[in-house]
Amino acid sequence: MAIKALLFDVDGVLLDSTATHRRIWDAWSRMRGLDGDLVWSLTHGRRPEDTVRDVAPDLDPAAERGVLNRLMVEEGDAFPAAPGAAALLGELDRRPWALVTSGSRTPVHRRFRLASLPLPPVQIYGEDVERSKPHPEGYLKAAELLLIDPVDCVVIEDAPHGVAAGKAAGCTVIAVATTHAPGELAKADECFPSLEEAAPYLLSLMSVAAAAHGH
CATH class of the missing domain: 1.10.150 (DNA polymerase; domain 1)
Incomplete structure (x- = not known):
């Protein structure tokens, strides 16, 4: 894949x-x-x-x-970056990625700044959709703005509602069992204990895609 x-x-x-x-x-x-x-x-x-x-x-x-x-x-409205998040986002370079969250734009921007995480050009927030997760609207909107077919996108989620949204959008879904037990995330295509452990797999998927397109 x-x-x-x-x-x-x-x-x-x-x-x-x-x-x-x-x-x-x-x-x-x-x-x-x-x-x-x-x-x-x-x-x-x-x-x-x-x-x-x-x-x-x-x-x-x-x-x-x-x-x-x-x-x-x-x-205090400040959260630490998840282990491995900064390294993973840094490795993505100019490859397409997006945020799709039920949170709000202003707090998320502040938290990313405090956590020293970059923000991508495409960001979908709770206020940007009519129907929140488990409805696929947010993920479909992100794929549309990226000009990429949802089937060519991988969603990274930690909650059953998010997994359901990604699957309903037609995306591949990788779950991280940081807030839910793996059994609750069984509808995902793959499940890892953490983002840090999922990162090599995610980067390998992106590398294969880049090689296939001569980048």
Whole structure:
């Protein structure tokens, strides 16, 4: 298999944000009198507004997003880069890659800057799509902007919703078991314990594609 572009999820893939996000969602759950474990189970790979609609349909999702954002600011809103992320992105050079995340543009830009990670020209955020993961819209939009057929793209995801979105878009999906057990990611084409361990495989796919096109 030779692929032409890598489409990365952000949280749990390029940024090690799990512990911070769990503290924020737990704090919000306590504020709203909700079961923290249940709320947390519905957050991965989704927009906060979608989680709020599921667990507290009587609340205004946009207003609660504001509350969650304030909690994030209080946390410092800085996440370390996932092990191996900087090296992998540095190796991609001018090869096509994109971000496809349920997060928002401004916070992600700030976090990437603080983590010293580069940003690609194509970035798809929660506010850029009508339907979030597991719907494939985000990944389809990224492939369209890259002018690359989804079948020639590899999605890198850490959550079942994201894996489902990538598969529905027609992409090959590589999962990293950083936030979920491998069994929960079984629909992915390949699964690695971490991005660092997946990196050689991803780079080999890109190298094969570049050689096939004489680059």
